[in-house]
Amino acid sequence: MRNNQRTFVFLFLLAFNTLALKGQDVIQIQPNSGAVNFDGIPDDAFWQNAQSFQLVMHAPEFGAEPGEKSRIYISYDDNYLWIGAYLEYADPADIVSTSKKRDEESQNPDAFGILLDTYNDNENALGFFTMPAGQRIDYTIANDAQMMPGPMMSNLLNYSWNTFWDVKTARYEKGWALEMRIPFSSLRFQDVDGRIQMGLLINRSISHRNEIDTYPATDPKYGRYAMNKPSLAQTIELRGIKSKRPVYISPYVAAGFEKNNELNEEETALDHSEDKTLTGGIDLKYSLTSNLTMDLTVNTDFAQVESDDQMVNLTRYALFYPEKRMFFQERSSIFSFSLGGASTLFYSRRIGIDDDGYAVPILGGARLTGRMGKWDVGVMDMQTQKSDITPSENFGVFRLRRQVFNQNSYVGAMLTSRVTPDNFNSYSYGMDGIFRVFGDDYLSVSVAQTTDTLGNNMNGGLDNTYYRFNWERRSQEGFAYNLSYSYSGEFFDPSVGFMMHYGTQGIMLRASYGWLPGSDSKLFSYSLDMSTYQSYRVTDGQLETARYGPGFDVVLKNGWFGKFDLNYNIEGVDEEFELDDEVIVPAKRYEFFSGRATIITPVSKPLSASFMLSGGQFYDGQSFSITTEPMFNVSASVQFSGAYNYNYVEFPDRNQKMNSHVARIKMLYMYNTKLSLSGFIQYNSLSSFVASNFRLRYNPKEGNDFYLVYNEIRPTNAFFDGGIEKVNFLNQLFQVKYVHTFRL
Numbered sequence: 001m002r003n004n005q006r007t008f009v010f011l012f013l014l015a016f017n018t019l020a021l022k023g024q025d026v027i028q029i030q031p032n033s034g035a036v037n038f039d040g041i042p043d044d045a046f047w048q049n050a051q052s053f054q055l056v057m058h059a060p061e062f063g064a065e066p067g068e069k070s071r072i073y074i075s076y077d078d079n080y081l082w083i084g085a086y087l088e089y090a091d092p093a094d095i096v097s098t099s100k101k102r103d104e105e106s107q108n109p110d111a112f113g114i115l116l117d118t119y120n121d122n123e124n125a126l127g128f129f130t131m132p133a134g135q136r137i138d139y140t141i142a143n144d145a146q147m148m149p150g151p152m153m154s155n156l157l158n159y160s161w162n163t164f165w166d167v168k169t170a171r172y173e174k175g176w177a178l179e180m181r182i183p184f185s186s187l188r189f190q191d192v193d194g195r196i197q198m199g200l201l202i203n204r205s206i207s208h209r210n211e212i213d214t215y216p217a218t219d220p221k222y223g224r225y226a227m228n229k230p231s232l233a234q235t236i237e238l239r240g241i242k243s244k245r246p247v248y249i250s251p252y253v254a255a256g257f258e259k260n261n262e263l264n265e266e267e268t269a270l271d272h273s274e275d276k277t278l279t280g281g282i283d284l285k286y287s288l289t290s291n292l293t294m295d296l297t298v299n300t301d302f303a304q305v306e307s308d309d310q311m312v313n314l315t316r317y318a319l320f321y322p323e324k325r326m327f328f329q330e331r332s333s334i335f336s337f338s339l340g341g342a343s344t345l346f347y348s349r350r351i352g353i354d355d356d357g358y359a360v361p362i363l364g365g366a367r368l369t370g371r372m373g374k375w376d377v378g379v380m381d382m383q384t385q386k387s388d389i390t391p392s393e394n395f396g397v398f399r400l401r402r403q404v405f406n407q408n409s410y411v412g413a414m415l416t417s418r419v420t421p422d423n424f425n426s427y428s429y430g431m432d433g434i435f436r437v438f439g440d441d442y443l444s445v446s447v448a449q450t451t452d453t454l455g456n457n458m459n460g461g462l463d464n465t466y467y468r469f470n471w472e473r474r475s476q477e478g479f480a481y482n483l484s485y486s487y488s489g490e491f492f493d494p495s496v497g498f499m500m501h502y503g504t505q506g507i508m509l510r511a512s513y514g515w516l517p518g519s520d521s522k523l524f525s526y527s528l529d530m531s532t533y534q535s536y537r538v539t540d541g542q543l544e545t546a547r548y549g550p551g552f553d554v555v556l557k558n559g560w561f562g563k564f565d566l567n568y569n570i571e572g573v574d575e576e577f578e579l580d581d582e583v584i585v586p587a588k589r590y591e592f593f594s595g596r597a598t599i600i601t602p603v604s605k606p607l608s609a610s611f612m613l614s615g616g617q618f619y620d621g622q623s624f625s626i627t628t629e630p631m632f633n634v635s636a637s638v639q640f641s642g643a644y645n646y647n648y649v650e651f652p653d654r655n656q657k658m659n660s661h662v663a664r665i666k667m668l669y670m671y672n673t674k675l676s677l678s679g680f681i682q683y684n685s686l687s688s689f690v691a692s693n694f695r696l697r698y699n700p701k702e703g704n705d706f707y708l709v710y711n712e713i714r715p716t717n718a719f720f721d722g723g724i725e726k727v728n729f730l731n732q733l734f735q736v737k738y739v740h741t742f743r744l
Contacts (some may be wrong), residue, residue: 026235027051028199032075032082040170041177042084045552050075050084053202055213058227060557061182061519066144068175068206074114076238081187083128083180087204091426092175096207097132098561098606098633101668102699103159103425104137108206108633112178115141117199117230118189119291119371122407124333125199125230126187131249132176134169135673136702138162142333144408144473145225152312156273157228161329163701164248185244188291188331188370196241199233206605210559220516220525222475231408241290248285249581249742250703252299254278256735258675261727263414270725276737283327287292289657292377293369297327300362300546304707305736306355307693309686312647314623316585317500321357323348331369334378335399337414337432338446339499340468340486343427345448347498351382351395363383376412385459395420395496406437414448416496427451430466450494463489476514476527483593484508490538496625504544506535526554537574543589546570559602567596571619579649580686583658585619592617606633621651639668661685662679674699688719689730703741710734 034046050073057064069088076082077421087110089095109454110269113129123144129137139159167180202215202386216234218226228230256277261270279298286295302325313319321331322340328348337345342356352362365382378399386392394417401412411433430448437443447467451457457464487505516529534546549567571590578584594616601608608631615624624646631641642665649658664682680693696708711733720726 026237040168049072053215055215056217058214067209080181087175088179089175094208100133100673111205115201115232118187120197122231130167144231145228154590160324185246194436196238199230200236201233203227210604223476245287250283250741252739253280256739261730298364310662310682312322341610343499345494345497350496372403378697391420418495428494440475441473464491465489466492468711480512482510503538504535508533516689524555543572561600563598581657590619623649637670641666690714705739
């Protein structure tokens with residue numbers, strides 16, 4: 001223990017005494033008082049005084065001259081940050097425009113946009129992009145766009161976030177052009193003596209060449225999302241911006257009709273019910289300062305949010321689902337407190353969603369995010385309504401974080417609470433930090449504790465404590481590594497968080513070596529890695545799980561991607577668990593081999609797909625899984641995407657077998673960038689139902705939305721195997737909703 005303490009002190013001293021790397025020169029963006037004819041063509045006199053930028057090829061040939069010319073300009077006036085661009089083509093017939101979708105995530109159409117690290121903190125940024133059809137695409141970036149290891153491999157690009165801004169595009173004889181205006185009231189920034197510094201990244205995608213151009217040059221050694229990393233941004237400076245503090249008031253009204261056929265407690269019959277609703281609520285957003293925003297909500301409604309993707313769980317641990325609800329999106333990275341992988345001290349889906357995934361009415365709440373001095377601040381308080389199965393609950397979270405020592409390091413603290421009228425009170429609190437030690441090496445540290453359900457801290461021992469240390473080299477060229485150790489006490493349980501593993505301690509090591517072959521090769525990058533992971537239960541010291549094995553991945557310059565892994569697994573199952581009602585994994589120690597292959601076709605093509613195959617030994621049996629996710633951009637108005645997952649598990653010695661199918665199809669028709677019709681149908685053989693969602697959305701401008709929503713859950717024949725009366729549906733919901741935003 002004493003040696004561990006000395007090592008810990010050494011690592012902290014090393015991080016604390018690290019000097020910042022030399023930064024880039026700051027570029028002064030000049031203000032402009034001229035008028036702009038906002039038509040998508042940056043040909044007004046206003047643009048003659050704007051700062052120009054030159055792009056460099058990021059892929060497939062890093063550092064080369066771009067295959068197509070670009071002319072890019074940035075300026076600002078009292079109200080807006082303005083971006084203009086001419087995007088040329090040797091042959092304008094090569095322009096790819098296959099979507100009009102708001103927040104289009106596919107990389108098939110050509111695209112252009114900027115990313116702004118508005119606090120210049122080298123970790124968080126806002127993305128503003130468009131495509132030739134002129135749609136708005138905005139998203140947030142957290143954790144320096146660093147891929148987080150774990151079951152979801154979260155990349156931390158959040159397309160659920162939206163804000164107020166405008167863009168217009170137009171075709172001209174050499175290609176397409178755009179004008180983008182971003183209100184300063186939609187940005188949060190730090191004003192120091194009249195000077196505002198932000199990080200800037202500019203990206204252009206050229207589909208027919210499978211090319212990405214950037215400013216500044218972003219080395220692909222930093223991985224798949226290098227062009228989104230705030231730490232690689234160019235610092236720009238604006239001066240004399242007067243803080244705009246508008247108030248946005250967004251009342252909504254909704255009416256609906258719902259029918260239900262629900263199983264009774266004995267699961268022997270269906271209870272029929274019908275319900276008509278007429279309700280309303282209001283959201284309010286107010287910028288207290290240029291960098292501090294208050295959000296208030298009353299009778300919060302999320303009826304228009306798309307359903308979660310169905311998944312089959314072949315593990316003994318909980319599945320993680322991403323947050324899609326708008327109220328929890330803005331500056332959500334402030335509330336991030338990683339406990340390794342998908343585990344986190346604060347998980348917003350604990351609020352307003354019960355353990356079975358059903359919505360719990362939210363009476364209202366408040367949210368404060370932004371910066372006070374050198375501190376990033378996040379405060380949230382939400383109150384849910386009592387229902388038949390859940391009590392009324394109050395959820396609170398308080399978060400602080402700030403940069404220390406260099407521009408890529410920070411420390412922070414968090415406190416969460418979950419309080420009910422019947423004294424079921426639970427609290428979580430912790431401190432964390434990320435330190436850039438030298439070069440591309442980072443040290444991450446987190447320590448947290450939780451109370452029991454009476455709010456007691458259990459004498460402050462290790463039983464209710466979590467801590468984790470992680471050292472990694474963030475590079476995909478040359479030698480890289482990721483080493484971490486974590487400990488989770490037996491009673492550590494963040495009631496407003498998410499945990500993959502309870503009561504375990506373990507160590508993980510991944511070492512890799514990567515190559516970027518250069519212009520003479522058809523390969524863009526490839527790497528070899530070796531990983532090992534071991535975790536032990538803290539209650540009895542026995543092995544919980546272990547995994548060892550090599551991996552190989554390759555990216556071709558034409559856009560193909562492949563990844564291959566082979567693993568030797570050890571599972572110490574202390575309690576039997578079910579894969580379904582008839583397939584059970586008994587408690588014992590298992591050792592087995594498995595493999596996995598992932599192939600992704602070029603995403604710049606109208607038809608693209610990913611394929612993942614895995615299989616081999618599985619506990620004391622065998623398994624095989626295949627997943628495919630195709631996407632087809634039929635035209636600029638029609639898009640199809642889907643997924644199919646098949647799992648086969650067999651335990652011959654116990655005469656147990658499981659087949660599962662999950663199928664999903666999404667359809668989108670876009671009349672224009674404001675009016676769209678979407679359909680979402682999914683089937684899960686283990687749940688014995690087909691769920692459908694259809695949504696008409698009219699969005700004339702940001703903040704004004706009209707929705708027609710129809711949801712339906714239909715049972716399959718397997719649902720009635722127990723002799724239950726047959727019905728056509730288990731749930732039907734039709735809802736009309738209108739939201740109108742007023743700016744005061």
